[in-house]
Amino acid sequence: MSGKLIDGIAIGKEIREEIKARVSDLKAGGCTPGLAVILVGDNQASRTYVTNKEKSSKEVGMKSELIELPVSVSEEELLGHVTRLNNDQSIHGILVQLPLPTHINENHVISAIDPSKDVDGFHPVNVGKMIIGQKTFLSCTPYGIIKLLERTNTEISGKHAVIVGRSNIVGKPMGQLLLQRDATVTYCHSKTKDLAEFTKQADILIVAIGKTKFVSEEHIKKGAVVIDVGMNRDENGKLCGDVDFDKAREKASAITPVPGGVGPMTITMLLKNTLHSAEEAFKKETCTKQ
């Protein structure tokens, strides 16, 4: 058996077309959704993601503002930019690309973003709302994974979902979103003993641990849906996930590739959150004429 490929590029494209149509409607009403992205320092991977975010937001018709700050920027100066963007009515989404240099406290910066513009869904207020099931911005990677599952008609209710990884931006929110959809959720992490004992029970296995080929066929139940969030470089510098794709595919009923699985959905859901924020501003008549 060879599991079906879950194509994040194709599914992301479908959703982006829907977003583009809704942006066009908003613009016809005089409101242009605006996304501001703050990039600190010269981390090459971060720069690539930020460039893709800018390009993708423009492709769906949004306004995009990139604020590039040197690695030496002080926390105070960075917070000043956040405050300015909080007060700018032409900006509906603000994101600060992570990771930040170590002299800056990420929690201070995330908490300074107006929760109504926090299109990453990282602000503690939005995380809290997400956990109690209130409408809010959902963290883009887990939200994208939910969309991948929905659009491939993967049943979630009553299924056992096992998450490998407990980061604040992927693992933790992922489990909550699956729980809300009535999955039975198990969290595993780097200190879990006998990992395979847990992962072999998974109907849906989500791996976000940041280690190349950490999960292979012995961890997977036949017929499981496998979602690989990892983005690592192998010994030849080739991008690869946390799952040994070829071996895992033999056991899985469906699996995401790396690249081309979860990654493209992260940016798609950022656009969806920004659109939603602009639609809310339009309803409140606070979206300025462009």
Ligand SMILES: Nc1nc2c(c(=O)[nH]1)N[C@@H](CN(C=O)c1ccc(C(=O)N[C@@H](CCC(=O)O)C(=O)O)cc1)CN2
């Ligand atoms: N403020 C944020 N910072 C970070 C986030 C985030 O959601 N918000 N997530 C990651 C990085 N990230 C977006 O920022 C991101 C990572 C990967 C991709 C992606 O499309 N990956 C492609 C492969 C790209 C390549 O070839 O290098 C794929 O998987 O197909 C998009 C976004 C950490 N920081």
Ligand SMILES: [Mg+2]
């Ligand atoms: Mg991917």
